[in-house]
Amino acid sequence: MSIVELLSVDSTDPRKAEACAEQLKSSPGGWKVCADAIVRGLCRNELAKFLCLHVVEHFIAARYTTADAADRQSLQQFLLTFLQAQSGNGALQDEKYVLNKVAHIFALVLVADYPTQWPTFFDDLLSCLKLEHNMIDMYLRILSAIDKEVVDRELNRNESMLERNTLIKDHMRTDCIPKLVDSWYEILKASEADDHVLACTCLDVVGMYVEWIDIGLIANDRFTELLLRFLAVDTLRETSCLCFHEILSKGMDAEVKVNLAESLAKVLEAHAILPPREDEDADFLAALAKLVGCMGVQLLSSYSKLVKAGAVAVAANARDAIDNKLSHMFKFLSDEGDDISQHVIPFFLSYISVLKTELENPRPNSKESVQALLYIVIMKMKYDESYSFGDEGEDEAMFLEYRHNLKIVFDNIAQLNPSLLLETIYSITVPTLQNWQNSAFNDVEVSLRSIYLIGEVVPGNHFAGDKSTLLKDMMEVIVSSRVSYHSHPEVGKQFFETVVRYEKFFQQNAGHIGDALSSFLDQRGLLNANAGLRSRSCYLLSRFVKSVRAQLQGIAGDVLKQLRSIMAHQEQADLFSFHDMLFLYEASGMLVISAQSPAAETAAAMKELLSPLVTSFQTLLPQLCASEDDMERVRLAESISKAIAFAGRVSKTFSSQQTMKQCGCVDAFCETIPIFLEALTVPTMQETLHAAVRQYLHRMIVCLEGAVLPFIPGAFGHFLKNCQIRDIQEFIPLVNQLILKFKAELHQFFVDIFIPLVDKVFAFLQAPTEEGDQQAQLEKLSLHKAYFLFLSALISNGLLSVIAQQDESVCRHVAISIVQATTDMADPQTHKTCFLLLRKLVEAWRQGSVIIPDFEQFVYDRVVPACFLSPLQPSLSLQDAHVFMAVSENGSLMKALLEKEGNKLLLFVETKYLPSLNLPQELSREYCEALQQDHKVFRSYLKAFFTRLQQMLQQNQT
Numbered sequence: 018m019s020i021v022e023l024l025s026v027d028s029t030d031p032r033k034a035e036a037c038a039e040q041l042k043s044s045p046g047g048w049k050v051c052a053d054a055i056v057r058g059l060c061r062n063e064l065a066k067f068l069c070l071h072v073v074e075h076f077i078a079a080r081y082t083t084a085d086a087a088d089r090q091s092l093q094q095f096l097l098t099f100l101q102a103q104s105g106n107g108a109l110q111d112e113k114y115v116l117n118k119v120a121h122i123f124a125l126v127l128v129a130d131y132p133t134q135w136p137t138f139f140d141d142l143l144s145c146l147k148l149e150h151n152m153i154d155m156y157l158r159i160l161s162a163i164d165k166e167v168v169d170r171e172l173n174r175n176e177s178m179l180e181r182n183t184l185i186k187d188h189m190r191t192d193c194i195p196k197l198v199d200s201w202y203e204i205l206k207a208s209e210a211d212d213h214v215l216a217c218t219c220l221d222v223v224g225m226y227v228e229w230i231d232i233g234l235i236a237n238d239r240f241t242e243l244l245l246r247f248l249a250v251d252t253l254r255e256t257s258c259l260c261f262h263e264i265l266s267k268g269m270d271a272e273v274k275v276n277l278a279e280s281l282a283k284v285l286e287a288h289a290i291l292p293p294r295e296d297e298d299a300d301f302l303a304a305l306a307k308l309v310g311c312m313g314v315q316l317l318s319s320y321s322k323l324v325k326a327g328a329v330a331v332a333a334n335a336r337d338a339i340d341n342k343l344s345h346m347f348k349f350l351s352d353e354g355d356d357i358s359q360h361v362i363p364f365f366l367s368y369i370s371v372l373k374t375e376l377e378n379p380r381p382n383s384k385e386s387v388q389a390l391l392y393i394v395i396m397k398m399k400y401d402e403s404y405s406f407g408d409e410g411e412d413e414a415m416f417l418e419y420r421h422n423l424k425i426v427f428d429n430i431a432q433l434n435p436s437l438l439l440e441t442i443y444s445i446t447v448p449t450l451q452n453w454q455n456s457a458f459n460d461v462e463v464s465l466r467s468i469y470l471i472g473e474v475v476p477g478n479h480f481a482g483d484k485s486t487l488l489k490d491m492m493e494v495i496v497s498s499r500v501s502y503h504s505h506p507e508v509g510k511q512f513f514e515t516v517v518r519y520e521k522f523f524q525q526n527a528g529h530i531g532d533a534l535s536s537f538l539d540q541r542g543l544l545n546a547n548a549g550l551r552s553r554s555c556y557l558l559s560r561f562v563k564s565v566r567a568q569l570q571g572i573a574g575d576v577l578k579q580l581r582s583i584m585a586h587q588e589q590a591d592l593f594s595f596h597d598m599l600f601l602y603e604a605s606g607m608l609v610i611s612a613q614s615p616a617a618e619t620a621a622a623m624k625e626l627l628s629p630l631v632t633s634f635q636t637l638l639p640q641l642c643a644s645e646d647d648m649e650r651v652r653l654a655e656s657i658s659k660a661i662a663f664a665g666r667v668s669k670t671f672s673s674q675q676t677m678k679q680c681g682c683v684d685a686f687c688e689t690i691p692i693f694l695e696a697l698t699v700p701t702m703q704e705t706l707h708a709a710v711r712q713y714l715h716r717m718i719v720c721l722e723g724a725v726l727p728f729i730p731g732a733f734g735h736f737l738k739n740c741q742i743r744d745i746q747e748f749i750p751l752v753n754q755l756i757l758k759f760k761a762e763l764h765q766f767f768v769d770i771f772i773p774l775v776d777k778v779f780a781f782l783q784a785p786t787e788e789g790d791q792q793a794q795l796e797k798l799s800l801h802k803a804y805f806l807f808l809s810a811l812i813s814n815g816l817l818s819v820i821a822q823q824d825e826s827v828c829r830h831v832a833i834s835i836v837q838a839t840t841d842m843a844d845p846q847t848h849k850t851c852f853l854l855l856r857k858l859v860e861a862w863r864q865g866s867v868i869i870p871d872f873e874q875f876v877y878d879r880v881v882p883a884c885f886l887s888p889l890q891p892s893l894s895l896q897d898a899h900v901f902m903a904v905s906e907n908g909s910l911m912k913a914l915l916e917k918e919g920n921k922l923l924l925f926v927e928t929k930y931l932p933s934l935n936l937p938q939e940l941s942r943e944y945c946e947a948l949q950q951d952h953k954v955f956r957s958y959l960k961a962f963f964t965r966l967q968q969m970l971q972q973n974q975t
Contacts, residue, residue: 042075042076042079045080047076048072048075049088051068051073052092055070056099056102066115070118070122073095074122077092081129089134089135093135096122097141097145100152103154104147104149116154116158117158119155120158120162121166123163124159124165125166127163127185128167128181132184132188140193140196142159143196146200148203153204153207153215154215156200157204157215157218160226168229190231194234195234198230198234202240204216204219206243213253216247217256220247220257220260223235223263227267228267232264232269236267244257244261245257251298251301258307259304259307262304262308265278265308265311271331272319272328274318275316275323275338278312278316281312291305291345293305299356303360305349306349306357306360306361309346309360310364313342313361314363314367316335316338316339316342317364319335320332320339323335336380340380343386346361347389349361350362350365350393351397355397358419359419362423369387370429372387372433373432373433384437387430388441390430391427391430391437391438394426394427395427396463398424398463398466399459399460400416400459400463401459404416407549424470427470427474431474438471439471439487440487442471442491443491446465446468446494447491450464450495453503458503461500461508462505462508468491468492468495469518479521479522480524492522495512509554510550513553513557516533516557517564520561523564530565530569537554537561538558538583543555543592544592551593551597552593552596555593556597558600562608563607569611569612570613573608573612573613577605577608577622577626580608584598598659602663602664602667603666603669605626606626606667609623610671617681620681620684620685623685627689630660630661631664631688633656634657634660634696637653637657638657641701650702654701654705658706661696661710662712664686665712665713668716668717668720669716677720686717686721687728690717690725690728694731703744704744707736711748711751714728715754718755722758729763730766736748742781742796742797743796745781745800745803746796749803752767752770752810753806755767756816760816767811768823771819771820771823774807779834802846802850805835805838805854809850812854812857821866821867825870828869832872836880838851839884839886840883840886840890843892845897845899846903849903852903852907855880855910856906856909858872859880862876862917880910881911885930885966887907888904895960904959905956907959909952912948912952915949923945926944926945927942927944934966934970936966936969944962
């Protein structure tokens with residue numbers, strides 16, 4: 018393909034055009050051919066021109082820095098020629114994407130050549146500038162591209178790029194910025210009358226550059242007068258506001274900033290821009306709110322600086338200026354447009370911070386201002402009538418983010434004056450809740466939400482004793498007003514959230530508990546038509562029952578009967594999800610215990626609760642065994658798994674303060690275990706069934722304690738039979754739980770299962786895997802970690818003898834596997850675990866216990882070398898925190914060996930092992946000296962030591 022084919026390529030066949038361009042990129046002179054074609058106007062269409070520019074851009078990125086002076090000059094001339102071609106009334110303007118590509122090329126050449134290779138870059142640029150639309154447009158695109166390449170903070174840059182950009186900006190400040198500013202002023206004047214698009218583009222450029230240039234070049238009479246005139250022009254005022262915003266945001270002396278902000282405010286008020294008209298355009302209002310919000314934030318910041326500097330008079334003026342802006346701020350905050358209101362939230366956060374410093378000597382009307390602010394915040398937290406519940410989109414997400422920001426203001430007001438917050442919320446919410454039937458749903462919801470939020474920000478027990486408090490009175494109104502009957506789901510959700518948050522109110526006022534529970538159990542809660550409300554009610558009911566369980570003695574039985582009736586209809590009505598049912602079973606178990614009946618009655622009630630689950634299990638299991646349909650098997654296995662999970666969730670009723678044994682429920686759960694263990698005998702759907710039984714046994718080990726032990730051997734035999742790698746991964750935590758719970762009590766059992774378990778582990782680890790099978794590799798890594806955690810559980814809980822009692826070959830295999838993992842696996846967390854295991858083995862050795870007879874020889878042949886070789890793996894970085902933690906554990910192991918072996922270890926390391934790595938004698942001696950220091954010093958030394966060791970070994974290999 019040739020340049021001719023590229024220039025004449027059909028824009029409908031972009032692939033062919035791109036192939037031509039790729040060929041030209043690889044040609045050393047391809048960029049010149051493309052540049053020449055653009056200058057001579059040979060490109061058939063914009064696509065051809067764009068691809069030619071892409072070839073030029075590739076040359077800059079790939080070869081420009083090494084190009085000779087002639088090529089650099091040719092490229093510079095091409096750019097200026099292109100720019101000059103934009104001049105003239107008859108000049109046709111290229112497509113925007115072509116112009117943006119040229120502007121980007123200008124920026125790339127700038128960062129490569131300015132100020133050293135092309136010191137006259139900006140002079141040349143300005144010499145081409147004529148006050149014509151096309152020329153100005155291209156000029157501003159170039160300046161915008163330069164800002165993006167040199168200044169834009171959103172782009173990640175390395176250190177050298179940041180240094181380069183700083184050099185460019187420093188040189189621009191002295192070389193060309195005043196000239197650029199003059200050009201902007203002339204462009205703004207020229208475009209003021211009839212080219213407002215260019216004027217807005219120019220204002221955008223001014224806003225970009227004002228951040229880092231001398232503010233005095235912009236914040237002066239000529240620019241201010243021009244920008245103020247623009248504020249009176251509908252098509253210019255929005256951009257002018259944003260430009261003023263950038264000017265005000267610029268860092269400058271606090272007093273200068275105050276004067277600038279005040280001057281701008283007075284002019285805006287004098288021109289009737291502030292306060293804005295009621296029918297003002299929303300986009301302009303948003304820009305104006307952003308400007309006024311910035312003005313307030315800058316005044317507050319300057320005020321704080323002036324106070325610290327002791328400039329009393331100027332600070333007082335700034336403080337008065339802040340108060341004078343409050344009316345504008347309140348107007349913007351209360352605007353019905355959230356995109357307008359959000360722009361002044363930062364001001365109010367800063368304003369409250371200042372008020373916190375004035376608590377001892379508050380200004381007049383500050384309390385009234387805070388109260389007005391809180392009122393607006395609460396009103397603005399209301400859902401809009403158009404909010405789409407259950408089908409939330411971008412608008413709803415934006416409102417929730419805005420509501421979150423308002424809550425931050427709410428929280429800060431609470432910190433400033435909690436009493437005022439309570440009084441104001443009381444005055445707003447109580448009348449609404451007392452008359453909720455005639456109030457809009459969003460007024461009712463926000464009233465409940467406001468009361469709910471008090472619990473997060475106003476500390477203290479508001480419900481202790483008989484004394485009336487505002488929050489207590491508000492809760493009385495919530496309960497007595499029957500607002501829970503409101504038909505809107507969001508009101509219902511907020512009602513239940515508030516009830517559960519203020520559990521102490523119900524603990525102190527037990528007479529209201531029955532009504533609260535009734536609201537959960539009828540169409541207001543669990544039987545509501547809204548699925549979201551039903552689901553949330555399940556979770557909140559579980560929490561509420563748990564929090565008031567001590568007060569449920571007289572009503573728990575009736576409540577449980579109602580709840581079980583609702584749960585019984587689940588299969589027919591499909592009211593609740595699996596997770597919802599978990600919460601309902603947990604609440605049911607809590608109600609059984611909360612009745613505080615005699616032990617026999619409690620046991621009977623618990624069996625009655627568990628009985629449908631057992632029956633369901635016994636019905637479904639034979640169906641699963643008989644089924645030959647895959648989809649049916651999946652459904653049946655999931656149903657069986659759920660029945661087991663529900664029974665396990667009931668056991669969460671019990672705690673260390675209220676054990677299963679104390680409640681008389683041991684037999685009820687013991688009777689379920691052999692039934693559920695039958696699931697382990699089913700040859701199909703093992704992954705699902707085994708997982709359910711494992712989880713159930715986890716719960717039983719916690720709750721039944723010793724009563725669970727008779728069931729363990731049989732269960733574990735099934736788990737180890739016909740298992741897969743993932744089964745073993747998930748089985749080991751169950752074994753570890755037994756170790757932690759029963760320790761030596763199950764010593765012989767652990768001895769018996771050790772070899773079957775370890776054999777399974779090694780069989781899976783040694784099984785071949787296909788190259789590139791990352792899933793298999795991850796599963797092996799997980800199993801390796803689980804295996805080492807199993808060994809760690811044994812050794813850490815005084816059960817080293819479980820290993821030591823095995824055949825010597827098994828013990829040796831285990832010991833070698835621990836050492837090999839530190840050098841063969843590139844996983845620092847595993848390294849840490851293994852070094853910890855080895856340290857515990859060394860500590861046991863000190864006390865006379867070893868897992869292999871020749872443990873001392875094993876230490877010198879394998880353990881000590883591993884301590885040096887493990888951190889040297891090429892894939893590990895000593896800068897990684899996990900690697901350093903492993904190295905620290907490595908150091909702890911060496912310290913333990915030193916305590917056991919003393920000079921024998923030092924002599925071995927210094928004169929035998931480290932010299933075998935071809936290390937200098939002084940480095941070996943230095944390591945041994947550090948090893949004898951305290952652990953903290955030695956740990957700090959290790960990082961430097963292994964860094965040097967890595968470098969030396971690399972040099973030796975070279």
